[in-house]
Amino acid sequence: MAVQQGHAPAAGTPTLGRTFARLIPFVKPILPRLFFGFLCALLAGVVALTIPQVLAWLVNNVLHPEGRGSEVWLAVGLVAALGALEALLVFLRRQFVITPAARLETQMRVRLYAHLQQLPVAFHERWGSGQLLSRSMGDLSLLRRWLAFGAMMLVVSTVTVIAGLTLMFSSSWVLGTIYLAGAIPISIKAFHFRNNYRAASRLSQDQAGDLATAVEESVHGIRVIKAFGRGRHMYDGFNTRAEQLRDTEVSKAKTLASFILYVVAIPETTLGLGLVAGLWLTAQGELSVGALVAFFATATVLAGPVEHMGMLMGMTLTTKTALDRHFEVMDTNNTITSPGSPVSPTDPRGELELRNVLFRFPDTPATAAPLLRGVNLHVAPGETMALVGMTGTGKSTLLQLVPRLYEATGGQVLIDGVDVRDRDLVELRRDVAVAFEDTILFSSSIRDNVLLGATGLDGPELDALLEDAIDTAQAGFARTLPQGLDTVIGEEGLSLSGGQRQRIALARAIAARPRVLVLDDPLSALDVRTEEAVTQRLRTTLAGTTTLIVAHRPSTVALADKVALLRDGLIDDVGTHSELLARNEHYRFVIASLVDEESDIIPLQGGPLA
């Protein structure tokens, strides 16, 4: 199955305006602070522009033979005061803007996390973890930086440039026109820059996500990599990807640098032309020296904002890409949701029924047969049903239809006569507990892992439940760990053995006190003696719990009251192990192949299972 590498869709990329318009609901609550921040930034720009005017006044009115010394000191004091005021306004801008921008970043990150939690398993199977990581961390940090600095400075720089141009035109319309003529080639360059930079931004952000996925995968699979001595191979693959990202970043930086070169060089050139014209006009007596000084002093003040506008445009485009990537995930609809009016079973006993259930994966070609082609299965309340079949027949997939981790594409899955699609999702998943063969534990204490699904209890009752679940799953080893059940297990529980992890996961499923327990070969890593002990305890502890268990070992079938044989997308036969052995040739074949896998373990005929 293809994992989403996250590259930009060729068509349908929203416009700049449309992307940023989506920020409005998030920005609304922080608008007052942003406004004051903007005001401070604007005032700082105005103050900066006032300084050249004071200089012009100084040149025209004070710096001549009859000028008075006191006026010089007044002008110097005024320039110093304006400089201090500008610094204060910049400080206030930061104060106003930083906190709300950080709050907005957190809010959007938490929303994204909540959305990821709700999206179905099928979504997570499609998307690389690094892509989701980079979207929830890096992309939203870019947004914060843009909001706290980029957006504000872009507007302020634009306003400053417009105000500066007005002042320059008021000093001399000829010089102003010469200066403004530079805007034409800059605009043409800006058009090309926007397209190129946007594409490079998208590529670099996607490549960074893929690189994060590669790190995550190799850290996760470090044992396999080491065991197979593939460190060099993985390194080479990572190096290639890292170099691709570097190349993209370099090309992005070059695109920006060439744009900034235009943005800086063209005004400087027009200014040079303006200086020649200005000197000529002054010599002709058509322009005062003060006006000439004011014009060039204003142009000097504008040099900063004009250059910044180039960088800020680059920052804005990068942020737009980050937002597009964010909303791509947020716009993914959750297809597995609670209905508007959920139904609860009137007589909850844990009866499980599958009626003509069809299932096909979304990426299965339309011409291929569905994985499940009409499964009919009934598991009575309190009964334990083993699901047996050749590898790849869809046993694990079928189990996941019960708590709606996958959605049946046809037919019905019913618990106590109510279609699981009509149940409230939280309630349904409280009623159905799952333990998978590939155990997922969290990097918290054993206690927290086991009690993950145990809601509604506390104090001694919760402790008793914990102890009971640990005993039933034969997970007593956890009490001998350094801090007992409070021992924090490493990331994903990798500090435990495979069998220990499975027992903790089984204890977790038991502690959820489900009505229906769905077990996907949860005892596969256990030795037969431990498996037998677990099985014995499960029989008593789970006496009233309906259990559907995928069995990959004949020994696991011992847990079951009945066995269902899955074959070619259908339930081929249901009966006790002995009945199926006696009457179903395919069952004998399946069991024989399972026995082959552990031939030295289980005696079939006449043994405990027969």
Ligand SMILES: Nc1ncnc2c1ncn2[C@@H]1O[C@H](COP(=O)(O)OP(=O)(O)OP(=O)(O)O)[C@@H](O)[C@H]1O
């Ligand atoms: N997310 C997926 N997308 C597409 N196909 C999938 C997906 N997950 C599993 N499959 C395919 O569906 C088929 C059934 O998989 P499943 O894991 O349900 O089989 P299984 O009977 O439990 O196998 P096993 O006994 O080996 O555990 C397999 O051919 C598998 O490749």
